[in-house]
Amino acid sequence: MAIVIEDLQLERLAQQIATAEGVSVTEVVREGLMSLAGLRGLPAKKPALRERLTALAREVDAVPHRPSDGRSDNDILGYNEHGTW
Template identity: 75%
Template sequence: MAIVIDDVEIERLAQSIAAAEGVPVAEVVRESLLSLAGLRGVPAARRPLRERLAALAREVDAVPARIPADKRSDDEILGYGEHGTW
């Protein structure tokens, strides 16, 4: 089913956001509606991409970078030799 929205301002806004984000207009509309559904308590099949990515970023940020007592470089930890091989 296609949705036709006859509003020049909405079209301009969607196209501007899509161009700035480098994504299709349909994705901008989808993510916007998913976000609005979440704010209004309307059940949606999945959370908006931005929310899923933010949750993933929080998970990654929570992982400790390295054990403080380990003084080896990243290359030493990975096992790389002088010429970048094992």
């Protein structure tokens, strides 16, 4: 079954969200409808665990890598060469 979006503004918004989130428009619509169903108290079948974990992995991969601190563990913790503060 297909859903046709005849509202150009809505279609553009769905595409912008999909691009920003790094997911498909289908995923944006799915999450939006499931969220709304939950708010309305309607039963909504959760995606399979594999799908939820895949989505979570995608989110984790999208987090920008921060450069690591160049200091040693001892320097970060404040230990000196004798193992004391």
